[in-house]
Amino acid sequence: GAGVSQSPSNKVTEKGKDVELRCDPISGHTALYWYRQSLGQGLEFLIYFQGNSAPDKSGLPSDRFSAERTGGSVSTLTIQRTQQEDSAVYLCASSLASSGNTEAFFGQGTRLTVV
Amino acid sequence: RKEVEQDPGPFNVPEGATVAFNCTYSNSASQSFFWYRQDCRKEPKLLMSVYSSGNEDGRFTAQLNRASQYISLLIRDSKLSDSATYLCVARRAAGNKLTFGGGTRVLVKP
Numbered sequence: 001g002a003g004v005s006q007s008p009s010n011k012v013t014e015k016g017k018d019v020e021l022r023c024d025p026i027s028g029h030t031a032l033y034w035y036r037q038s039l040g041q042g043l044e045f046l047i048y049f050q051g052n053s054a055p056d057k058s059g060l061p062s063d064r065f066s067a068e069r070t071g072g073s074v075s076t077l078t079i080q081r082t083q084q085e086d087s088a089v090y091l092c093a094s095s096l097a098s099s100g101n102t103e104a105f106f107g108q109g110t111r112l113t114v115v
Numbered sequence: 116r117k118e119v120e121q122d123p124g125p126f127n128v129p130e131g132a133t134v135a136f137n138c139t140y141s142n143s144a145s146q147s148f149f150w151y152r153q154d155c156r157k158e159p160k161l162l163m164s165v166y167s168s169g170n171e172d173g174r175f176t177a178q179l180n181r182a183s184q185y186i187s188l189l190i191r192d193s194k195l196s197d198s199a200t201y202l203c204v205a206r207r208a209a210g211n212k213l214t215f216g217g218g219t220r221v222l223v224k225p
Contacts, residue, residue, distance in 0.1 A: 031211050033213060035215070041217070042202070042215055042216065042217035042218050043159070043202070043215040045212065045213070045214060045215070048211060048212055048213075050211060055211070056211075056212050091158060091159075093213075095211075103149060103161045103164065104161075104213055105161075106158035106159050106160070107158060108157075108158050109158055
């Protein structure tokens with residue numbers, strides 16, 4: 001596809017269940033980011049990948065959150081034992097290079113609701 | 116203190132008027148800056164990059180002041196369609212973390 005693709009677009013899960021969110025970046029983009037946005041709030045940084053490695057995972061809120069990226073392409077964000085406060089829109093973005101004025105392109109997000 | 120800070124607004128702007136707002140950043144190692152626009156329940160989209168000399172794109176002008184560590188966005192001849200949240204973004208020179216401000220909400224009214 002031409003843009004960043006995220007799936008599912010919406011996810012409702014019961015408290016305590018694990019969820020996996022997927023991000024397909026733009027082909028050839030080496031940098032990939034995960035952010036979280038709660039209703040009416042700004043973007044909260046979670047983790048950044050350069051290729052398959054994660055130089056900065058400082059934003060992951062707890063050890064229930066993990067992410068991986070394989071083949072320098074698709075990334076998966078996993079939330080274990082979900083809690084109600086995990087409810088938010090999870091946004092993925094990718095960019096071509098690791099510096100300079102290279103813009104990041106966002107996917108449409110996964111809206112996660114924990115009930 | 117947040118690394119990138121913005122006035123949340125809202126800025127209520129009459130149609131056709133000019134509006135300007137700033138964003139301050141605390142990390143002097145920040146190298147690149149951007150303005151993104153986010154519509155309600157949509158993903159952020161790039162509005163413009165911000166260059167050291169300042170740059171203009173149609174009705175939008177961005178300025179960077181490294182000495183005072185702020186960037187600004189000015190919108191001339193505001194249109195109803197300019198109503199959105201404007202997000203300021205800073206990228207560090209080392210590493211590639213993109214840090215977003217909380218956004219400034221702009222409401223353009225007839």
